[in-house]
Amino acid sequence: MIRSVALAALLATSSLTSAALAQTAPADVAFATTDASDPYLWLEEVEGDRAMAWVADQNARSLGVLQGDPRYAGLHDAALAVLEARDRIPAPAFTHAGLVDNFWQDGTNVRGLWRRTTLDSYRTDAPDWQTILDVDALAAAEGKNWVYRGSNCLPPEERLCLISLSDGGKDAVTVREFDSVTRTFVEGGFELPESKGGAAWVDQDTLLIARDFGEGSMTTSGYPMIVKRLRRGQTLDQAETVFSGQPTDVLVGATTLRDADGAVRAVLVTRAFSLFEAETYRLNADGTTTQLQLPAKSDINALVQGQLVVSLKQDWTAPSGQAFRTGDVIAWTLDDWLADPATRAQLVIRPGEREAIEGITATRNSLVVALFENVRGNVYVYRPNPSGEWARTRLDLPENVTVGVGSASERNDQVFVSATGYLTPSTLYLADAATGALAEVKALPPKFDAEGLEVQQFEARSADGTLIPYFVVHRAGAPTDGSNPTLLYGYGGFEVSQLPGYSAPMGRLWLERGGTYVVANTRGGGEFGPRWHEAALQENRQRAHEDFQAVALDLIARGITSQRRLGIMGGSQGGLFMGAMLTQRPDLINAAVIQVPLFDMLRYHRLLAGASWISEYGNPDIPEERAWIQAYSPYQNLRAGQPYPEVFIHTSTKDDRVHPGHARKAAARMQELGYPVLFYENTDGGHGAAANLRETARRLALEYTYLTRRLMD
Numbered sequence: 001m002i003r004s005v006a007l008a009a010l011l012a013t014s015s016l017t018s019a020a021l022a023q024t025a026p027a028d029v030a031f032a033t034t035d036a037s038d039p040y041l042w043l044e045e046v047e048g049d050r051a052m053a054w055v056a057d058q059n060a061r062s063l064g065v066l067q068g069d070p071r072y073a074g075l076h077d078a079a080l081a082v083l084e085a086r087d088r089i090p091a092p093a094f095t096h097a098g099l100v101d102n103f104w105q106d107g108t109n110v111r112g113l114w115r116r117t118t119l120d121s122y123r124t125d126a127p128d129w130q131t132i133l134d135v136d137a138l139a140a141a142e143g144k145n146w147v148y149r150g151s152n153c154l155p156p157e158e159r160l161c162l163i164s165l166s167d168g169g170k171d172a173v174t175v176r177e178f179d180s181v182t183r184t185f186v187e188g189g190f191e192l193p194e195s196k197g198g199a200a201w202v203d204q205d206t207l208l209i210a211r212d213f214g215e216g217s218m219t220t221s222g223y224p225m226i227v228k229r230l231r232r233g234q235t236l237d238q239a240e241t242v243f244s245g246q247p248t249d250v251l252v253g254a255t256t257l258r259d260a261d262g263a264v265r266a267v268l269v270t271r272a273f274s275l276f277e278a279e280t281y282r283l284n285a286d287g288t289t290t291q292l293q294l295p296a297k298s299d300i301n302a303l304v305q306g307q308l309v310v311s312l313k314q315d316w317t318a319p320s321g322q323a324f325r326t327g328d329v330i331a332w333t334l335d336d337w338l339a340d341p342a343t344r345a346q347l348v349i350r351p352g353e354r355e356a357i358e359g360i361t362a363t364r365n366s367l368v369v370a371l372f373e374n375v376r377g378n379v380y381v382y383r384p385n386p387s388g389e390w391a392r393t394r395l396d397l398p399e400n401v402t403v404g405v406g407s408a409s410e411r412n413d414q415v416f417v418s419a420t421g422y423l424t425p426s427t428l429y430l431a432d433a434a435t436g437a438l439a440e441v442k443a444l445p446p447k448f449d450a451e452g453l454e455v456q457q458f459e460a461r462s463a464d465g466t467l468i469p470y471f472v473v474h475r476a477g478a479p480t481d482g483s484n485p486t487l488l489y490g491y492g493g494f495e496v497s498q499l500p501g502y503s504a505p506m507g508r509l510w511l512e513r514g515g516t517y518v519v520a521n522t523r524g525g526g527e528f529g530p531r532w533h534e535a536a537l538q539e540n541r542q543r544a545h546e547d548f549q550a551v552a553l554d555l556i557a558r559g560i561t562s563q564r565r566l567g568i569m570g571g572s573q574g575g576l577f578m579g580a581m582l583t584q585r586p587d588l589i590n591a592a593v594i595q596v597p598l599f600d601m602l603r604y605h606r607l608l609a610g611a612s613w614i615s616e617y618g619n620p621d622i623p624e625e626r627a628w629i630q631a632y633s634p635y636q637n638l639r640a641g642q643p644y645p646e647v648f649i650h651t652s653t654k655d656d657r658v659h660p661g662h663a664r665k666a667a668a669r670m671q672e673l674g675y676p677v678l679f680y681e682n683t684d685g686g687h688g689a690a691a692n693l694r695e696t697a698r699r700l701a702l703e704y705t706y707l708t709r710r711l712m713d
Contacts, residue, residue: 030636031636031638031669032600032602032635032636032665032669033602033630033636038600038603038665039672040664040665040668040669043661043664043665043668044607044659044661044664044665046653046659046660046661047653051664052653054664054668055653055664055681058667058679058680058681059679059680059681062648062678062679062680062702063680063702065678066678066680066701066702066705066706067702067705069705069708069709071705071708072701072702072705075509075700075701075704075705075708076697076698076700076701078508078509079505079508079509079696079697079700079701079704080107080693080694080697082447082504082505082508083505083693083696083697084106084107084693085106085447086106087444087445088444089426089428089442089443089444090102090104090122090127090442091103091406092122092406092407092416092428093406093407094119094407094408094409094410094414094416095116095153095158096153096155096156096157096158096262096410096411097156097157097158097411098119098409098411098412099116099117099118099119100116100117100118100119100121100122101114101115101116101132102114102115102116102117102129103115103148103150104129105692105693106693107693109134109135109136110136110692110693110694111135111136111139111146111147111148111692112135112136112148113129113131113132113133113134113135113136114131114132114133114135114148114151115129115130115131115132116129116130116132116180117129117130119414122441123430123441131183132180132183133148133163133178133183135147135148135165138165144165144167145167145168146165146166146167147165147166147167147168147169147692148163148164148165148166149164149165149166149173150163150164151163151164151178151180152164152199152200152201153180154201154203154204155201155258155262155410156261156262158180159179159180159181160177160178160179160180160186160189160201160204161177161178161179161180162175162176162177162178162190162199162201162207163175163176163177163178163185167194167654168654169652169654170194170654170655170656171196171656171657172194172195172196172656173194173195173196174191174192174193174194175190175191175192175199176189176190176191176192177189177190177191189232190207190230190232192209192211192236193211193236195211195212195224196212196222196223196224196656197209197210197211197212197223197224197251197253198210198224198253198254198255199211200254200255200256201256202229202256202264202267203264204232205231205232206229206230206231206232207229207230208227208228208229208230208242208254208255208256208267208269208283209227209228209230209239209254210224210226210227210228210251210252210253210254211224211228211236212224213226213228213236213239219245219246219247219248219249219250219251219611219612220247220248220611221249221250221251221609221610221611221612222608222609222611222612223249223250223251223252223609223612224251224252224253225244225245225246225247225249225251225252226241226243226244226245226252227241227242227243227244227252227253227254227269228240228241228242229242242254242269242283242287242289243269243271243281243283243289245271245273246273248273249271249272249273250272250273250274250275250611250612251272251612252269252270252271252272253269253270253272254267254268254269254270254283255267255268255270256268257300257303257308258303259303259306260303260364260365260410260411261410262410265303265334266282266334266338267282267283268280268281268282268283268292268300269281269282269283269289273296274614274615275494275612275613275614275615275616276296276297276313276615276616277296277297277615278296279291279292279296280292280294280300282338292341293318293319293341294310295312295313295314295316296314297312297313297314297530298310298311298312298313298314298316299311299313301329301360301362301367302360302361302362302367303334303362304331304362304365304366304367304384305365305383305384306333306334306335307331307332307333307334307346307384307388308331308332308333308334308337309329309330309331309348309360309362309367310329310330310331310332311327311328311329311357311360312324312325312326312327312328312329312330313326313327313530314326314530318330318342318345319341319342320342320343320344320345322344322345324345324347325350326529326530326531326534327350327351327356327357327529327530327531328347328348328349328350328351329347329348329349329350329357329360329369330345330346330347330348331345331346331348331384331388331390332344332345332346333388346384346388346389346390348367348382348390349369349371349382351371351529352373353528354373354374354528355371355372355373355528355529356371356372356497356526356527356528356529356532357369357370357371357372357529358370358371358372358377358404358497358499358526359404359405360405361405361406361407361408361415362408363408363409363410363412363413363414363415363433363434364409364410364411364412364413365383365413365433365434366381366382366383366413366415366433366434367381367382367383367390368380368381368382368405368408368415368417368431368433369381369382369405370403370404370405372497372499372527374457374469375457375469375471375497375499375500375521375527376399376400376401376402377401377402377403377404377499378394378395378397378399378403379394379395379397379403379405379417379431380392380393380394380395381393381394381395381433381436383433383434393436395417395431395436395438396436396438397417397419397429397438398419398424398427400421401419401420401421401424401500402419402420402421402499402500402501403417403418403419404417404418404419404420405417406418406428408433412432412434413432413433413434413435414430414431414432414433415430415431415433416428416429416430416431416441417429417431417438420500420501420502421455421500421501421502422455422471422473422500422501422502422503422517423450423453423454423455423473423502423507424502425443425444425445425446425447425502426443426444426502427440427442427443427444428440428441428442428443429441444502447502447504447507447508448504448507448508448511448512449512450507450511452475452476453473453474453475453476453511454473454474454475454476455471455472455473455500456471456472456474457469457470457471457472458470458472458554458558459554460547460550460551460553460554461550461554462523462543462546462547462550463543463546463549463550464543464546466523466535466543466547468520468521468522468523468547468550468551469521469527470518470519470520470521470551470554471500471518471519471521472516472517472518472555472560473511473516473517473518474486474511474516474517474560475514475516478516478560479559480558480559480560481559482556482559482560482561482562482564482565483561483562483565484514484515484516484560484561484565485514485515485516485561485565485567485707485711485712486515486516486517486518486555486560486561486565486566486567486711487510487515487516487517487518487567487568487569487707487711488518488519488520488548488551488552488555488566488567488568488569489517489518489519489520489568489569489570489574490519490520490522490548490551490568490570490574490577490578491522491524491525491570491571491572491573491574491577492520492522492523492524492525492536492544492545492547492548492573492574492577493524493525493533493536493544493573493574493576493577493616494524494533494573494616495524495525495526495530495532495533496525496526496573497521497525497526497527498519498520498521498525498527499527500519505700509700509701509704510704510707513708513712514712515707515711515712516560516561518551518555518560520547520548520551522536522544522547522548522551523535523536523543523544523547524536524537524541524543524544524547524573537615537616538615538616538617538618538625538628539618539625539628541617541618541628541629541632542628542631542632544577545577545580545581545584545632548568548577548580548581549581549584549585549588552566552568552581552585552588552589553588556588563587563588563589563590564590565590565711566588566589566590566591566711567589567590567591567592567593567707567710567711568581568589568591568592568593569592569593569595569703569707570593570594570595570597571594571595571596571597572595572596572597572598572657572658573598573616574595574597575594575595575596575597575598575599575658575662575663576597576598576599576601576634578592578593578594578597579594579597579598579599579634579635579666580632580634582594582634582644582647583632583634583637583638583639583642584632584637586642586643586644586645587643589645590645590710590711591645591646591647591648591706591707591710591711592645592647592648593647593648593650593703593706593707594647594648594649594650594663594666595650595651596650596651596652596655596658596660596663597649597651597658597662597663597666598658598662599633599634599635599662599663599665599666600633600634600635600636600661600662600665600666601617601620601629601630601632601633601634601635601636602620602626602629602630602633602635602636603620604617604620604662605619605620605621607659607661607662608656608657608658608659609656609657609658610659617629634666635662635665635666635669638666638669638670638673639673640673640674644670644675645710646675646676646677646678646710647670647675647677647678648678648679648680648702648703648706649663649666649667649677649678649679649680650663650679650680650681650682650699650702650703651663651664651681651682652681652682652683653681653682653683654682654683660681663679663681664679664681667679678706680702682695682699
């Protein structure tokens with residue numbers, strides 16, 4: 001999406017109270033409700049000697065247990081074989097010239113290759129790939145732990161590119177100009193030091209950059225607050241400021257709105273003043289800015305045949321007087337709308353009550369949309385008529401699967417679309433949005449034995465009566481006596497939908513070995529559009545926790561599993577989900593994999609990118625909001641004498657999005673209370689907890705070894 005406030009995160013800005021002060025806190029103060037009553041603040045010192053010594057001790061003990069299990073080696077080898085397999089579908093990305101790019105990792109290219117071929121060659125069984133950048137070779141030559149974070153190439157030639165490289169998997173990146181024809185970094189070209197932020201091409205000699213420019217240039221969320229214009233040959237100090245936000249904003253950034261021929265139609269600056277709300281400004285030729293008349297909760301999706309397409313995340317009365325609903329997709333003729341914001345908009349899509357838009361892209365002449373009904377997808381093509389109205393046709397893809405819209409061509413109406421399911425390996429199609437023609441390009445071979453497995457969809461009734469859908473993947477005719485080892489996965493936040501998809505590692509390491517896999521579609525996600533997300537925001541966050549608990553209760557009531565055989569898994573916001581289940585309903589579970597979690601919700605806003613999530617959770621510095629957060633914050637709600645199972649918590653030292661202190665403090669507090677805890681911290685890897693395929697295989701093997709011990713033994 002062109003305008004979006006989906007965020008990455010930045011370095012910590014919190015100050016730490018000394019451990020000595022914390023240890024002198026009055027005994028009658030509730031646990032960790034103030035800095036003075038938190039004895040584990042020293043674990044927030046990411047690279048502190050004491051903290052890292054604690055991590056080393058924990059790693060040695062946990063790895064000794066899990067890697068010492070005789071099943072670990074087999075699970076690790078199986079995971080690595082799946083991850084390094086060469087018969088995967090190479091994810092295609094159209095270039096403006098109609099070529100196909102791909103980023104590829106395998107056992108030989110652990111860090112990966114950026115490579116390119118023709119569309120005709122890509123459609124063959126053995127494409128003729130030409131390497132553009134070898135990240136393994138670059139890392140070796142420069143002595144760096146580089147992780148490739150993508151390229152941004154200047155249309156229409158796309159010869160000059162901005163390459164983003166992360167040190168060890170952090171969100172912060174170094175940006176360097178690269179010539180994709182000579183396949184070398186441009187000598188004396190643009191180079192931006194490590195920071196979170198972005199850079200947009202205006203022309204071959206001009207960038208708009210939002211970076212860390214030094215003191216006073218970052219928001220309290222740790223994101224860029226200032227956009228500057230950088231011309232070729234200038235130093236960062238010489239760049240001209242074109243827009244400044246406020247310290248209390250989440251971030252500011254810039255982008256260029258281009259037509260299908262690569263011509264700039266508008267230069268846009270976005271000021272996100274909360275995680276979900278933003279203002280967008282047009283940067284005028286004279287250096288002034290004009291705010292666009294858009295609702296705060298909206299995204300600019302595409303420019304199609306001169307039509308600006310926008311999706312709404314709130315009810316809105318446009319300057320024209322037209323009333324639109326949350327979830328609507330609307331469009332204006334760009335030139336008319338820029339000249340007169342009161343120009344009437346056309347309604348393109350109005351999703352139904354149980355529908356949600358999960359993807360929008362544009363070819364040269366068409367809008368291509370993945371539209372889901374009850375978590376099952378279809379792909380539709382929308383084209384504007386001369387009158388400005390939009391006609392719709394459906395692509396003839398398989399039904400009852402997850403569909404995805406991928407890269408689209410700006411030269412014609414070709415677009416890659418995919419179909420997949422829990423037991424259905426991904427199939428990639430090349431569609432012609434103009435004619436509806438559909439051709440299978442590649443199909444993933446089965447990566448695990450699905451013989452005898454089936455997928456069922458059920459609904460659980462949450463505490464307030466809302467029906468929560470969930471999927472169960474298990475053996476057909478599995479017993480209903482509670483004996484099935486079952487892994488329940490959840491996320492429940494940030495409007496992120498949990499859609500059916502083919503996971504080769506999960507299938508090989510869990511389903512193939514007799515496990516049952518369950519995915520909960522709780523509120524907080526986007527399965528039924530923005531309203532499904534908004535139903536669990538801030539003071540209503542507990543609803544999402546109750547949804548997840550309702551699914552667990554329903555699984556047990558149906559006899560699919562039992563407390564003895566039920567484990568849960570989730571990461572990041574999903575790690576908070578796991579912590580809430582652990583502290584509120586430990587009687588329902590016998591295992592919990594808590595990945596890179598949020599856990600101390602009274603301090604989350606002071607750690608790394610936490611302040612940017614206040615619109616999701618609320619502000620702990622406001623007493624009323626602090627009260628509802630404290631009611632569920634897992635760290636403060638850990639208690640002695642509870643039936644907590646042994647948990648497996650893991651994080652990464654290089655995670656500069658969710659602070660590793662959350663996971664560390666959770667483990668330390670549980671151990672203090674006398675509970676068994678397995679804790680592992682990868683010293684690289686970023687928020688994904690793995691910087692390369694081998695680290696990913698190790699993480700997977702650790703997780704499934706733990707789950708085997710807890711649920712299958």
